[in-house]
Amino acid sequence: MVLHGEIGSAPKPPGTDGIWTFVFIDMIVFSLFFIVYLSERLRLPDVFAASQSRLDPNFGLVNTLVLLTSSLFMAEAVAAARTGNAVRVRTRLALALGCGAMFGVSKITEYSEKFAAGITPVTNSFYSFYFLLTMIHFLHVLVGMMFIAHCLSRARIEAGQPGFLPKLENTGLFWHFVDLLWLFLFPLLYLAGLK
């Protein structure tokens, strides 16, 4: 498979070195959150089991499918940029952004249900982690959406110019990382509590 439109040479690494570093630091930070979560779960297994069983796994499933789909659109936008198809870049970025918005609506609905039921981040240790982990992840989604919106607004003018592709690849790498994190948050918070 030829990537980046290069023929007869090794493909250039996608994105800049800085984005790979930034994302990996973020991975390490989330690893620490996960380890502290597991240690608290060991201390309070009954609290975690009872609280997890009150989460609606359908929200987790829908959010996973939405993020996976947004990742597909983002990857297609990057592939289109490499072939100089500016129209496809814009449509794919708009679709990825739409999926991000759907994730946001789903998350806010889920939080609203919890608050309406009297569940807050200080209800117990599990819900502290649930809100902390998902809200930090949601913050990543919002930041990613800002980057996508920026690329979308600049695509008409900058697509095909030398600086646009690395910017789009960086945005894509960050967006896929947001997806990757959710792939582990979904089973950890939602599926592990099913009976």
Added chain:
Amino acid sequence: MRPADRELSIAWLGLVALTVLSFAAAEGLIAHRFALAAIFAVAAFKGQIVASRFMEVGHALPHWRTLYRIWIFAIAIVLAGGHFV
């Protein structure tokens, strides 16, 4: 459809199928001790698909390629192991 787009679509279909399967397995089999381990193993596999097909980790610099792939497996092992202690 261009080959690159076809590969992305196939990867996405695989990810969706694995997600639905692991959800169904969790709903029906989570009482089984090893079902949870299988669900985290599927998450790791999905993570590798996202890393290789969407993030193109295979084309990253060698140290990032190694670190990202190791992180995905390591975090899955930690998360699964944490439920067995």
